Amino acid sequence: MIRFNRHWLLAAVGVVPALVFGGPAFAQGGDVTLTHYFTGEFGLKVFNEQVVKFEADTGYAIKNSPIGHEDFKTDILVRAAGDSLPDVFSYWAGARTQFVVDSGSLHPIDDMWARDGLDNVVAKSVADSATMYNGMRYLVPFNYHYAGMFYNTRVLADAGVTDLPTTWDGFLALCETLKGKGVTPIALGSKDRWPAQFWFDYLLLGTAGPDYRASLMNGSAAYDDAEVKAAMAMWKELADKGYFAPNANADSWTDASDKVARGDAAMTLMGTWITGYWNGLGLEAGKDYDFFPFPPIADGVPASVVGPVDGLVISNDGENRAGAEAFLSYMMSNADVQASWTGAYGALSANVNVDPANYNEVMQRVSAVVAAADNFAFNYDLATPPPVAEVGLSMFSRFMDDPSQVDDILAQVATDAAQAFGE
């Protein structure tokens, strides 16, 4: 029988803190520490399968720490503040990565990119827009998404819709037809605010064009400009006509997706990750759901598509840089990994060696739409600095609560955004 005496107690006093506070000391040698937000409905199981392939092929061991999508935004900041960033972490390309690069927390990967020939692997359009910051490369585009109008095929068929809209007027007519049949045309789940941004993005890009939108995102244009007012007026028209399901701010994006899947609403403007979510619910691409691109609005405006790029980056604090570079290169270059991951995750691959036949029929057409677009734009909260994005995201949910206040909302946001750009 073990007797606990003061020696045991002293040992416990010494060992327990060592275990609690000395954890990171064990993550050395061939280990690569990794934190990412590919969890839950965002494909944790499939991501882990790709990690296992990497470990088997390279001999490195991954210390994997997945964190929920929203919590990740806080966690990575806390870890940066404590100088304890992992070797590798996932991050959103665009303004958020720019923010981290400007803070000096990321390691440039130009040498790895050249050594491993990633110019011949990554689609040039994505490489140009997502990987370069301050003249250097910092991110590999692990996958990217596209936001489009995803709909329930049965609901549209039951409403007698045979032609999908290719113009703004056609889109309004579709909404009117659906409403006339007693169907809620559009589900929007803006409880977490970001799902509403795609409406603002497409309406602004479709009316004012990508150059003006870029000006608004970098602070050289204002939220009370005529261009923004015109885009918001079109959004308001949709709301005033009752095309959106009520209580958008009470629903998450999955709630809105469920409404469309159940047939309680006809369509939702969402990123391609919705296909992964619906596939997981047992819906069949092309049979149960399909998509059409957000219709063009004004003549002479370049056709834009909107979406995020999920990247992998290497931290400056990392202890295993060789392993981190090996991981990024492998996950980007390996066509099998890219095909498995994007197929299950409902994403598109920036790897030019991935056969489009790997995608389901809906994603194949999505891929074609993206390829044919004049411009790929990051969605709102990845296109403008985080403090400004917070102002804008709140604007969208405030607008969805009471669209009649649009003029007051824009005036307030113009002031708040100008202040946020100054911080």
Place this chain on the structure above:
Amino acid sequence: MERENRFWQVILLALPLAIFITFVIWPLANSFYYSFTNWNGFNPDYDYVGFDNFLKIHTDQLFLNAAINTALWIVAAIVVPTACGLSLALLIDSRIPGGSVFKSIFYLPICLSAVVVGQIWVWIYQPDWGLLNTVVEAVSGEQFNYAWLAKPDSALWSVIVAWSWQQTGLSMVIFLAGLTTIPEDLVEVCEIEGARALQRIRLVVIPLLAPATVVVIALNVINSLKGFDILYTMTGGGPFNSSDTLAMHMYNESFKKYLMGYGSAISVVLFLIALIIIRLYFRQLRKVDALHG
């Protein structure tokens, strides 16, 4: 022997003290330090900005909104669970049938974490199929899909109801303990003298419950200052900051806008408010101790 005891006292106190310094004192000191900087959380380089962050608080409308909400939150957290807890305690103390069962049921929510309570109430408030709207529809016979947590006028109050539901059990148990200290013969004398039930409660029971009331109020105030998790779970401070409290505003500024320096300044203000409240509490506690011994 005494030396050896002293040795063990030091050893056994050293570990909790080290943990307290690491996880409470050190972060607190850091908050004070960073509140005078423009640190963004990522960048190791930042500037000393003096009192700029504290001056910004004066012009920050969202801070004002959060301060008002915090005041409402604290007042409601005092009044509602205290009043409900007292009412339930008096009811159960009157030896109603099944009183001990009711006591257990009402106490149960305090055993749940605030996140679980928040999620339960998110479902209750769900506009399309939540319990509350379903009951309203059944009673009124009309469709009712009000989004309690998604409307700026009702979001904060809806969370306060959920919070009070959880906290009432704790207040009730403390009041029940206080009621056992009131001499039964005193109440009987009042009854014989012709005092009605409400008079007995108002003139005898409530004054004699003063020590318990101070504890209940103090606990409710202190718990309400920590009431971040249930707000985060239920509304996240939304919609559009309408249910922000100072703790939530501090979180948003620090972790969503990456303004760690400004967020630290807000946390310093919140700390000072908590300090004032706790000081008032101890002063009141001393008064009650002096009065009741």
